[in-house]
Amino acid sequence: MSFVVARDLSRTFNLSDPWIVRKLTMRPKRLLKAVDAVNFEIERGTTYALVGESGSGKSTIANMVVGLLAPSAGSITIDGQNLGDASMSRQEQQRLRRRIQMVFQSPYASLNPRWRVGDILSEPMRAFKLIDGATAQRKRVAQLLEQVGLSDSDASKFPHEFSGGQRQRISIARALASQPEVIICDEPTSALDVSVQAQVLNLLKSLQKEFGLTYLFITHDLAVVSTMANKIGVLNQGVLVEEQDTEDLFTTPREDYTKMLLSSAPKIDFDS
């Protein structure tokens, strides 16, 4: 069985007016199906990318896999354990959650501006009781900073002292702090410049090799996916319309929607 398995994953949002307004205006409930029976599997140590336009439900799936949002129906299994299993004790749940971390889209909004980088990075260690003692934590923080290409003296700085690319490195270091096995990357480079994007993507790749990480990569940018993913799922309005290995998807897309996405991606190509 694959490492991460999503089965018939669905999520509905209730956009209805309050009950009394509905009764007075005789309007029915309004439900929005953001994700509709999506199935996918991710092998250990590989990258699975979900591609889609805004409103396709890709971030909703990311939030469900990381446990920030409960699925309306369906299940997510990680290493054989069901994420939404109600019979699990709190400790068991926490142990499972430790293994799944997230890197958010905007490095400007996802780091607490009042915390020093050292505190940001040691919080997961404290929360999951991984490393005890200030000295040991400091050592681990320095190690994490080095792994993402920053220096250990950066631990005493505040997030605003860093550029966008460096902040995203801090976000990645924070995700690594709890020694996860799965990292969900929700548009990790869409707020960054091209040259910085290349640095961050290469960093994610080398970390994957080093720690055997499994990535769920959420993006709207097919070009980014082509260099990152092993397998790609294309989402359209909450439905997974196509799933193929990266190379096959780019060379022989099956669905019209995928073809449309591929043809509208801007290309630097003067032969055609």
Add this chain to the structure above:
Amino acid sequence: MTETLLELKGLEVTFTTRRGTLKAVDDLSLTVKRGEILGIVGESGAGKSMTGAAIIGLIDPPGRVSNGEIWFEQQRVDKNPESMRGRQVSMVFQDPLTSLNPLRTVGDQLVETILAHMDVTKAEALQRARDGLTEVGIDPDRINAYPHAFSGGMRQRVVIALALATEPQLVIADEPTTALDVSVQAQVLDLLKKLCRERGTSVILITHDMGVIAQTSDRIAVMYAGRLAEIGETREVLTNPQHPYTQGLMASTPSVDAKSFGQELFQIPGAMPKLDALPSGCAFNPRCSQAHARCQTDRPPILADRAACWLMENAS
């Protein structure tokens, strides 16, 4: 005839701050020909938006155009940009959600713009507004709709209709599609290109996306740390970049038709310098793999009408 419409001569935009004077745009000279689409590319902080704002006279204090000249149709306009703003030069901003007034219908906003800049009656203005909407592919019967009733792509179409309503000779489009999905982006770019080609309107397209530039522009100017790094025909610059920065930028751009799936991207070491800590000589020299002694002391001018790099000297 390729006549020059806009010429920037040694344009300099500075910001006076507590930490001293920062040059957001530094000695920038370029021309835009009539009917041409010029792309300005660069990363955040390269000064590309400032260049656009300087042309149309929208730089807010403490920033100011401290040096250089802007010539529009053989007239110097940097002293009174209001004379052409809106009428001859108009602007398309990045986010259509914030550049339209949410409390007024799109028709109102179009009519107001037309009446402010053109000598027409109210009925004529209304007719022009309807024609404008038709041209950008919006049903003219939606003239009384409010901006929130349109999707992002449709809103950007309204903004384009607004920009073209006064029949300007130059449209400055500052990241017009950054907030849009790829499929919508392609539509909006095609529309902008088509309408400007039909009318012979020049466009300055400011973007950070090499793909957008490649598909849309005739010539491109690459900016780095407020300075012009390279300029030339789009095809020439993108297929045969001369400046090491452009080369790095091209190599680090992931591509949909990459033959090398899953391979590492090229990365330029380091980051763009802060404007208060620019290296001496060429601003790119600390990150450049081909830098030599001269790059650290002397700032290269644009050589061979192409790139601001001392390597050009040996080549020619």
